[in-house]
Amino acid sequence: xxxxxxxxxxxxxxxxxxxxxxxxxxxxxxxxxxxxxxxxxxxxxxxxxxxxxxxxxxxxxxxxxxxxxxxxxxxxxxxxxxxxxxxxxxxxxxxxxxxxxxxxxxxxxxxxxxxxxxxxxxxxxxxxxxxxxxxxxxxxxxxxxxxxxxxxxxxxxxxxxxxxxxxxxxxxxxxxxxxxxxxxxxxxxxxxxxxxxxxxxxxxxxxxxxxxxxxxxxxxxxxxxxx
Numbered sequence: 001x002x003x004x005x006x007x008x009x010x011x012x013x014x015x016x017x018x019x020x021x022x023x024x025x026x027x028x029x030x031x032x033x034x035x036x037x038x039x040x041x042x043x044x045x046x047x048x049x050x051x052x053x054x055x056x057x058x059x060x061x062x063x064x065x066x067x068x069x070x071x072x073x074x075x076x077x078x079x080x081x082x083x084x085x086x087x088x089x090x091x092x093x094x095x096x097x098x099x100x101x102x103x104x105x106x107x108x109x110x111x112x113x114x115x116x117x118x119x120x121x122x123x124x125x126x127x128x129x130x131x132x133x134x135x136x137x138x139x140x141x142x143x144x145x146x147x148x149x150x151x152x153x154x155x156x157x158x159x160x161x162x163x164x165x166x167x168x169x170x171x172x173x174x175x176x177x178x179x180x181x182x183x184x185x186x187x188x189x190x191x192x193x194x195x196x197x198x199x200x201x202x203x204x205x206x207x208x209x210x211x212x213x214x215x216x217x218x219x220x221x222x223x224x225x226x227x
Contacts, residue, residue: 006055006064011071013044027094034096036068036077045070049093056081061146063109068098078103080141101141108175109144110134113182117153121185126157132182135163136175143171155185
């Protein structure tokens with residue numbers, strides 16, 4: 001659960017720090033531009049990338065409650081990460097959006113799904129495939145989990161694990177349709193086709209053997225009549 005609180009000091013961006021050219025300059029200086037969204041307002045902010053990365057890699061991950069402290073102010077703004085962008089090659093953070101929240105009001109969030117346990121079907125030659133990797137949940141900001149676990153220890157070949165199979169967690173509501181499939185277990189198509197071909201070949205072989213036995217019996221009968 002994201003019960004840990006992280007403090008992040010930021011500065012408001014002035015008019016001289018808005019615009020693509022000025023934003024590029026900020027990034028070269030190791031700063032990340034962003035926006036702090038609140039009820040009826042949106043503040044343009046800037047934060048050190050090192051400090052930002054540290055705040056988002058704690059025990060609660062991307063679902064941590066961040067106490068955003070704006071330079072020159074003493075009252076923190078309780079916020080959660082709304083969105084972020086990375087440089088496609090270097091992987092550095094290039095933009096971040098925070099959304100102010102009330103700690104006593106539930107919010108909706110997207111949470112990753114992790115498969116746990118060992119599927120019996122995999123021991124029978126089946127392949128487990130994760131179909132859905134994220135689900136929507138609703139909970140208080142402090143109760144949003146870093147991930148949801150889906151138990152596949154009862155997943156047989158041909159079976160499925162759905163949202164309705166998730167273990168209920170107190171204080172958390174799963175918002176997705178209960179019938180949404182999270183994981184399946186099936187025999188790979190190539191193996192299935194090979195087994196079918198082998199079965200057909202075996203059946204044809206048996207039919208051929210029976211035909212030969214019938215022909216031999218007929219030959220014996222003809223010779224007896226001739227005598």
